[in-house]
Ligand SMILES: Nc1ncnc2c1ncn2[C@@H]1O[C@H](COP(=O)(O)OP(=O)(O)O)[C@@H](O)[C@H]1O
């Protein structure tokens with residue numbers, strides 16, 4: 001069983017607006033609301049790939065109920081801590097003409113200390129029976145920036161591998177706690193290391209530098225340019241096939257789901273990264289976030305290129 005952690009789930013609302021501009025009024029050509037937040041997207045893709053998955057984190061209010069119903073519908077086991085506030089909504093405006101994506105992410109509700117402690121106890125129990133754990137995204141108000149450090153330590157004590165996909169202070173604190181794997185994107189690594197990464201050589205150096213913290217797999221994702229993966233076997237570049245992009249929102253989450261499933265199935269890291277790449281690319285072909293089809297993933301997998309750097 002794989003466990004996914006989403007501390008700050010969201011109802012992801014996307015609008016397709018051709019020729020979107022700041023400061024004007026537009027009518028959406030298409031709108032869509034799905035259960036989202038990074039870890040929920042990971043959960044949906046793991047389920048599509050055919051693995052059993054339990055989802056945990058915090059949920060509250062009507063949005064929380066909507067997310068739990070959507071996950072129940074697809075057969076995900078839910079083990080969320082119910083909070084008093086309302087789960088957030090995040091907005092993405094997708095403009096296929098200018099090929100831009102504008103996102104407005106709410107901070108999320110307030111979570112009391114009592115609920116944080118309940119969550120940690122529950123996480124401790126769940127991580128005893130789940131040997132692969134993904135933890136993704138920001139945390140809502142009231143949750144300490146050290147939360148992922150605590151989760152990494154609990155997972156390690158229980159013999160579970162934790163894959164972390166977060167940013168900012170959460171990531172900067174967590175890298176020192178030696179998670180099993182991290183998957184920042186290029187911008188997130190630039191912030192973390194406080195320098196620009198000009199080319200593939202500099203990204204490779206950054207991945208190796210992060211690996212030095214004691215992280216087994218460092219994967220830096222680069223959107224349509226693929227990803228750089230540093231692991232015990234060496235440093236690899238994964239290049240995805242070219243596709244017609246609808247929306248890459250949630251591609252990072254789909255990539256994490258592919259990695260979690262590959263590792264769960266005992267694949268070597270390069271094969272897990274090929275599956276991850278196919279999932280990230282498959283997600284970008286649709287407007288929905290955290291949505292892939294098995295047919296697309298199978299087809300794309302055969303067209304991912306791998307280079308040893
Ligand atoms: N336009 C695209 N074309 C092909 N593959 C893509 C595209 N965008 C993302 N991907 C795939 O998804 C992965 C994760 O996407 P990325 O945008 O880097 O993550 P994040 O959403 O975390 O910023 C990439 O490494 C790549 O394999």
Ligand SMILES: O=P(O)(O)OC[C@H]1O[C@](O)(COP(=O)(O)O)[C@@H](O)[C@@H]1O
Pocket residue numbers: 008010012036037038039041090091105136137138139248249250251252253254289
């Ligand atoms: O938890 P955060 O960091 O605020 O991010 C939340 C947002 O990230 C997303 O998961 C998209 O993430 P990616 O495009 O990085 O995969 C949205 O679905 C969600 O609304």
